[in-house]
Amino acid sequence: MPDDRERLIRNLFAAYLANDRQLVSDALADDFRFTSPFDDDLDKEAYFERCWRDTGWIARHDIERIFVAGDEAFVTYHCLATDGRSFRNTEFFAFASDKVHRIDVYFGAARQDGRFLPQPR
Template identity: 60%
Template structure:
C-alpha cells in the first residue's frame, strides 16, 4: 500500500499531467475500474471519462494547489484553477486509491475568483 506522502505526490503528478495535456500519464494513474462523479454526471467509467470529460488544457494558465489531505486510501485536494484569460475557480476533489491507482474522483465545484475575491455567479 502506498504511503500518504506518495498519494499526495500522485495527485500532484496528475495535476501536472493535466497542465501538460499528458493524457497517457493520467490514464495510467487511474485504475481500470475508475469512476468519476461530478454534479453533471455520476459513476462515469474510465472510457467515458476520457471520451466526454477530458479536454485540452490550453486554456489553463496554472493550478494553485492549496492543500492535499490524505488519510489512508482517501485524499482531498483543494485547488484554484487560473485560466489564461484571468478567470478562475476553486474546487475540491475527493480521491479514492487502491494501492497507487486512483479508483474514484468526486468533484465539488467552487465559485469563481477574481483579484482574490469570490465572484457572484448569475443564474
Template identity: 50%
Template sequence: MQDTKPTDAALSDVVRAYFGAYESENRDAAELLLAEGFTFTSPNDDAIDRATYFERCWPQGDAARDQTIEKIVVEGDKAFVTYNCATGNGKSFRNTEFFTFTGEQIASVDVYFGPAYQDGVIV
C-alpha cells in the same frame, strides 16, 4: 508475501502527478495513474467511466489553466485535495476533490465545485 500499503507521501505524489498530467494535457501519464474501473463524479457527471471522463472532462488543447494545489490530506486509501485554478480567459475558481485509491492508482475522483471569479467578482 507482505502486503504493503502506500504511504501518505506516495499517495500525495500520485495526486500531484495527476494534476500535473491534467495541466500539461498528458493523457498517457494520466492513464497510468487511473485504476481499472476508475469513476469520476462532479455536479455535471454521475460516476462516469474512464472513457467518458476522457471524452467529456479531459482538456482538448483549450484548457489553458494554471492549477495550484493548496492542500492534500491523505487518510488511508483516501485523500482530499483543495486547489486554485486560473484559466487563460481570466477566470479563477477553487475546488475540492475527493480521491480513493487502489494501491497507488486512482480508483475514483469526486469533484466539488467552488464559485468562479472574473476580476475578483463571482460570475
C-alpha cells in the same frame, strides 16, 4: 504511503496541465469512476470522452492543500484560466493499490477580476 498518495496527486495535476493523457490514464484504475456536479459516476472511458480536453485554457492551478488518510485524500486547489476567470474546487480521491479508483469533484464559485460570476442554472 501518504507521501506516495500526495506525490501521485501532484503528478496528476502536473500531467493535466501538460495535457499528458497517457500519464493520467496509467494512474487510473481500470474500474475508475468519476463524479462531478455535471457527471454522474462515469467510467474511465466516459471520463476521457466527456471530461478530457486540451488544457490550454488553464494558465495555472495552485494546490492549496492535500489531506491524505489511508486510501483516501482530499485536495483543494485554485485554478486560473487564461481569460482571467478563476475558481476553487475540492476533489475526493479514493485509491486501490497504487492507482486512483475514484474522484469526486466539488465545484467552487467562479470569479473574474475579483468578482463572483453567477453560474447558469
